[in-house]
Amino acid sequence: MSKLKISVERNAAVFVLPWIIAQESGYFADEDVEVDLIPAGSYMLTADRPEADHRQVSPLAGQTAFTSGQVGVFQA
Numbered sequence: 001m002s003k004l005k006i007s008v009e010r011n012a013a014v015f016v017l018p019w020i021i022a023q024e025s026g027y028f029a030d031e032d033v034e035v036d037l038i039p040a041g042s043y044m045l046t047a048d049r050p051e052a053d054h055r056q057v058s059p060l061a062g063q064t065a066f067t068s069g070q071v072g073v074f075q076a
Contacts, residue, residue, distance in 0.1 A: 004033045011040040 010016050019035060022028055028035050 005036065006033065007036045007038055009040055010037040 008016065008019050016037065019037060023035050023037070
């Protein structure tokens with residue numbers, strides 16, 4: 001059986017800390033899982049003005065690593 005590989009964007013500590021602890025504790029290795037923590041990209045959003053219509057704002061905005069396929073886990 002081939003090793004399972006998961007890519008996760010390394011962003012806010014509240015989301016990625018459990019992944020880091022599990023990796024450093026050897027839990028993924030014990031289960032033959034390889035986790036690649038990808039450094040967060042520059043995905044900060046800026047706007048000239050607030051958007052009045054919430055339907056015009058993408059719920060995936062700022063998640064370019066996920067939408068481009070660089071990582072397989074979406075952390076909202």
